Amino acid sequence: MSLPDAATAAAAEAAARQSYGRLLAYLAYRWRDIAAAEDALAEAFASALENWPRTGVPRSPDAWLMTAARRNLLQMARHNRVVDDPAATILLPDEYTPAPDTTGPPFPDDRLKLLFVCAHPAIDPAVRTPLMLQTVLGLDAQRIASAFLVSPGAMAQRLVRAKTKITQTGIRFEEPEASELPGRTQAVLEAIYAAYTLGSDGAPAPDSAATELTDEAIYLADLAASLLPEQAEAAGLLALLLLCEARRGARFDADGAFVPLHAQDAARWNKPLIQRADQILWMAAARHTPGPFQLEAAIQAAHCHRAFTGAAVPWAGIAQLYGQLVALSPTVGAMVSHAVAVGEAASAREGLALLDALAARVGRPPLESYQPWWVARAYLLARAGSATELTDARACYTRAIGLTSLPAVRSHLQKQMSMLQNK
Amino acid sequence: MQYMLVYRQPGEEFNKAADPAQAANYFGAWKAYMGAMAQAGIMVNGHGLQPPQSGTIVQIRNGKRHIQDGPFADTKEHLGGYVVIDVPALDDALEWAARAPSTSIGSTEVRPVLPAPPAA
Numbered sequence: 001m002s003l004p005d006a007a008t009a010a011a012a013e014a015a016a017r018q019s020y021g022r023l024l025a026y027l028a029y030r031w032r033d034i035a036a037a038e039d040a041l042a043e044a045f046a047s048a049l050e051n052w053p054r055t056g057v058p059r060s061p062d063a064w065l066m067t068a069a070r071r072n073l074l075q076m077a078r079h080n081r082v083v084d085d086p087a088a089t090i091l092l093p094d095e096y097t098p099a100p101d102t103t104g105p106p107f108p109d110d111r112l113k114l115l116f117v118c119a120h121p122a123i124d125p126a127v128r129t130p131l132m133l134q135t136v137l138g139l140d141a142q143r144i145a146s147a148f149l150v151s152p153g154a155m156a157q158r159l160v161r162a163k164t165k166i167t168q169t170g171i172r173f174e175e176p177e178a179s180e181l182p183g184r185t186q187a188v189l190e191a192i193y194a195a196y197t198l199g200s201d202g203a204p205a206p207d208s209a210a211t212e213l214t215d216e217a218i219y220l221a222d223l224a225a226s227l228l229p230e231q232a233e234a235a236g237l238l239a240l241l242l243l244c245e246a247r248r249g250a251r252f253d254a255d256g257a258f259v260p261l262h263a264q265d266a267a268r269w270n271k272p273l274i275q276r277a278d279q280i281l282w283m284a285a286a287r288h289t290p291g292p293f294q295l296e297a298a299i300q301a302a303h304c305h306r307a308f309t310g311a312a313v314p315w316a317g318i319a320q321l322y323g324q325l326v327a328l329s330p331t332v333g334a335m336v337s338h339a340v341a342v343g344e345a346a347s348a349r350e351g352l353a354l355l356d357a358l359a360a361r362v363g364r365p366p367l368e369s370y371q372p373w374w375v376a377r378a379y380l381l382a383r384a385g386s387a388t389e390l391t392d393a394r395a396c397y398t399r400a401i402g403l404t405s406l407p408a409v410r411s412h413l414q415k416q417m418s419m420l421q422n423k
Numbered sequence: 424m425q426y427m428l429v430y431r432q433p434g435e436e437f438n439k440a441a442d443p444a445q446a447a448n449y450f451g452a453w454k455a456y457m458g459a460m461a462q463a464g465i466m467v468n469g470h471g472l473q474p475p476q477s478g479t480i481v482q483i484r485n486g487k488r489h490i491q492d493g494p495f496a497d498t499k500e501h502l503g504g505y506v507v508i509d510v511p512a513l514d515d516a517l518e519w520a521a522r523a524p525s526t527s528i529g530s531t532e533v534r535p536v537l538p539a540p541p542a543a
Contacts, residue, residue: 149517368463369518401452402459405521407528414448 008052012045015061020138023065025110029173031073034117034135035163040076044068066107111136112227113173115220119187120171127162128191134159136223137216147198147212182289185228189237189293192220196241214248217241225280235284236294242277243300246270258408266307274304292329295321299337315345332362336372340379348383355380374400375413382420390420425467425536426516427507431500432529437474452524460508460519469506500529507536 020041027037044065058064117123118131130148133139145155165171176184196217218241225231225238250268253259281297299321302314322338335358343351355377359367367373378396381389397417404410439449453471460466472478475494482489494501503525510516513533520531 149521150514151517154513369459398451398455399459399462400455402455402457403522405526407524410452410524411448414451 005053007057008049011052011057011061012048015048015065016045016138019062019065021111021114021136022107022109023062023069024135024138025114026066026107027069027073028135029110029113032170032173033167035160035167036073036076037069038135040069040072041065043072062107109227110173111223112175115188115224115227116175116184117166117171117173119184119191120166121187122165122169122171123162124158127158128187129194130155130159131162132191132220133195133213133216136220139216181231182233185231185233186291188224189221189233192217192224193237193241193293195220196244214241214245218245230287232284232287232289233291233293235280236291236297239277239281239284240293240297240300242273242280243297243304246273246277246304252408256408258406258412260412261303262313269304269307271307274301274307277301290328292325292334295325295328299325313344315341319345332358332366332370333372336376340376343380343383348380348385351380352377352384369403371400371403374403378413378416382416394420424512425507425509426513427505427534427536428516428520428523429505429532429534430503430523430525430529431532432503432525433500434475436525436528437501437503440474449524456522456524457506459522460506465508465510465519467507467509469504471504472502475501503529
């Protein structure tokens with residue numbers, strides 16, 4: 001088999017990048033079997049690489065790939081002797097025939113159905129994000145596993161199990177009923193958000209998050225917002241990710257040292273991105289359906305405003321927003337951030353009281369390895385400043401350092417700790 | 424389940440232990456990491472090792488003994504130490520592996536420990 005030429009490879013890669021998700025969603029929806037659709041599509045791409053050098057790149061690569069994939073599925077059905085299966089007949093070409101010179105998308109966009117399937121209540125929450133990344137974006141299991149710090153073999157197995165479950169339990173590829181839409185949408189959005197934060201160091205505001213899948217997460221958030229224009233929370237998530245993205249360039253200085261949010265040079269933030277996010281958030285607010293992602297976005301927008309006003313961080317307003325957020329969605333991450341905000345707006349000791357209340361509420365075991373709780377505690381104890389509090393701060397910094405995996409953050413915390421010695 | 428975490432890093436990293444400017448941070452990071460595992464209640468045992476040059480390699484081939492001071496010349500990453508931890512699943516062991524100071528410059532191998540053989 002000869003290697004594909006450069007034009008073929010480029011065309012196939014472009015089709016994969018732009019259209020993989022749409023192609024797979026269309027096939028999976030009609031065939032009701034994601035794994036089979038994936039295999040058929042993979043074969044179609046392989047045969048494109050083999051044939052296009054000879055026949056030339058088709059005017060509509062997507063239509064070509066779709067036809068090839070459907071043919072593969074039908075062949076598979078015949079091989080498995082399921083020709084009488086209604087699903088097989090639905091897939092026969094009569095459903096539509098794209099005009100040979102179509103260059104635009106030749107088939108409808110079923111990705112929303114696919115997103116809802118991936119985030120279905122029956123799917124294990126831990127595999128929803130990986131499933132989305134694999135089916136909508138075509139990422140391979142090895143890359144997904146590495147990003148989530150999971151064994152690639154184990155990840156591949158979990159994905160296979162999830163897809164089998166979808167087929168066997170007959171989970172329907174459809175948009176939920178209106179009454180279920182907000183809840184099901186929230187599950188989709190949470191899965192997309194998990195791709196942005198990757199749970200690395202558990203930090204809720206992704207100032208220390210790995211950047212591995214941020215582009216993919218933003219793509220999915222943008223897609224969700226465009227496919228769900230009535231859902232304010234989808235807009236909220238997109239605004240949140242854009243605001244975090246706007247500050248990404250300022251997280252490390254020229255020497256690669258970590259720069260915490262309050263110390264970042266706002267001139268290095270992406271102002272057009274902040275403005276775009278503000279606009280998205282503003283329009284979402286007009287729907288009067290507040291939710292956790294809109295609140296988180298509003299908090300990040302408040303942090304970003306000093307880029308335009310040069311004013312100090314509006315901690316009182318931020319603390320209030322966090323108060324609303326934890327009332328609505330009491331995650332450990334939000335409660336830690338709330339405590340820090342109160343520590344800044346009111347007093348360090350009031351913030352510490354909230355951290356202790358959190359520990360009383362969830363118990364110590366889940367917090368023993370939760371780095372942000374220790375960082376927050378160290379920071380507030382250092383601000384409170386009495387001799388016993390400083391000793392305690394040192395112990396908290398030590399623990400936080402032991403729980404940190406990013407070397408730049410570890411160095412930063414070690415520096416903060418050494419500054420305590422001089423007090 | 425018990426997993427051994429084996430820490431390896433390039434030779435230059437071991438020099439930090441002897442450098443007064445870097446020793447405090449180097450040992451501070453390892454102490455903090457070991458402390459965090461102890462506090463999490465997962466530590467079974469573990470040891471840091473003296474630097475690679477302090478090791479001696481023993482081989483016997485065809486009845487002949489070969490002894491070498493220090494590591495093999497072509498080894499890129501050298502063993503620095505190990506721990507055995509008891510955690511619910513591999514994912515948890517991988518998370519702890521990611522936190523080791525040497526993981527961002529060397530590599531950490533995670534291996535399930537063989538269960539003890541049944542008593543005779």
